[in-house]
Amino acid sequence: MIRVDNLRKRFGTVTAVDGVSFTAEDGRVTGLLGPNGAGKTTTLRMLYALMRPDEGTIAIDGIDAVAEPQKAQKQLGVLPDVSGLYQRLTAREHIAYYGQLQGLSGQRLHDRIEQLLQLLDMKGIADRRTQGFSHGERTKVALARAVVHDPRNILLDEPTNGLDVMSTRAVRDIIRAFRADGRCVLFSSHVMQEVSALCDTIIVIARGRVVASGTPDELREQTGHQNLEDAFVALSGLEQGAAI
């Protein structure tokens, strides 16, 4: 479970995240929805403890991510915004590398890698170097290495960005599988369909603030729009933005 309270982050004069609070429950998929530049990535970066918030608290399964970043990171599986691979290493070596950094070794690591290769349907590419992998294959590798330590909480920053239909489906299936295991999944997206297809809870972020949150139905109700996309546009104030 991830609990965020009054998170703030400034870069110079720009306030990127301005008092964000929310809770992402276990066994649920929580979507951070917002237009580009709304503060989703910055929020996630603070959650996975690579950025220090100026203000506010973050609790990952009750662990203070600001005070004990490494302990919090152990509870997290993270697919960042940009997830570069090493082109001279194979898919399997990528997963093994992160697994070893997480403290896995020997048979346990080997079994876990096999399990992930199976789960993400990447047996065919497991022992190929990642140079020349398609975007979908690269995302799978990045995802597999991110969750090699079987974390309870999973953060995904725009995981389906730029993926083709089949890869998008595969990622969605994985997210559903994580939920079925009772994990807490938090992912960000600026794509409406993505969020509506997957999320149990949606948190709409705009200009660094949470402007609405709830189940898709609750959001429709709040805004009076039947169409979720209209609701999103109304909530994030994009109509004003479009005039600029």
Next chain:
Amino acid sequence: MSPLAQTLVVFKKELTDAFRDKRAIYTIFFSAAFGPLIIGFTLNRVADRQRQLEEVKIPVVGIEHAPALVEWLRQQAGVEVIAGPSDPEAAVRDRNEDVVVIVPEDFQKKFRSSSPAQVKIVSDGSRQTARPKINRVRALVGRYSNEIGTMRLVSRGVSPAIATPIQLEDVEVSSAQQRAAMILSFIPMFIVLAAFAGGMQIATDSTAGERERGSLEPLLVNPAPRQAIAAGKWLAASFASMLSVMLTTGLVLAMLRYIPMQEFGIRFRMEPFQIAGMLVALLPMCLLASGIQTYLATFAKSFKEAQSYMGLLIMVPMLPGILSSVYPINSQPWMYPIPILGQHVLSADVLGGKPTPAWAFALAGVSALIVSIVLMQLTTRMLQREKIIFSR
């Protein structure tokens, strides 16, 4: 999981990654072989020139009087015996010849009776340019005389050593020797260069490269202390640097064994002890070189930017080398603890056969180690900065 184990994980990964990069491997090999090859080539050229100088034509009057001597002369490397002019003194005076050897008629008779047989060398002592040739002829005849003398003593059961109370060894400061010594003075510089060239690839690829390809952020999400990550990368670069230094040192030593250094009048002997001492002095420098490179490359946003820093950085180790070829650096105790200069001076000492105390090696090693640990801490601190992690 202990940070040390995590350091090892990063270390192994970086090496695996780097050693699959064929181009990087070639770079290491080439840069390691470059210095020794250049030194070998130029030394060989100097040796060739020296040999050419030694090729002499000796005009001998009365060849028929001393067939054994003439035969012996002809067998010497670079010596050709020709018939002398009819009037040797006039020929030398008129500068038709530099030197003429005259064997008198009674040579053979005196030689057989073991009394001193006369050989005349006609020369003009005022002619500077003829000196080397005159000396050469004089030395040749002298050596023949010695050899015969030795044989005579041996055949009479007397040790020739008795008749040699003093053994002269010429230490010539001739130009060939100077040239050879100057060429040898570049060896420390090439070794120091190898330290920088060897680790460069890993230092840049594992830091600036990691940033550029966007793999730093996911890497740092792993619950490993930044120090372990920085140390793993630094040690991987150091390892490559050490390989390169050992390769260069090995090639230099092999080459020096192959080139006959005594031709330059240089007595060059490398004891295993000295090789060990040299490595003790040089290997900490690999940690240092890689430490500087890792730090600078972490600062760089892209591989290219990092490489341009590396290009500038490589001037630093060349500095003592270039300076020492202009004015020879004599090792002073204060130089040992200064990183890079210390190693440079130490390897020059070792190659020059100068006795170097053990504390000098220790001092150079420890100071390089301290500086590199400081650099590693700085790299660690840099990896904690959000600007470094996220700006691409």
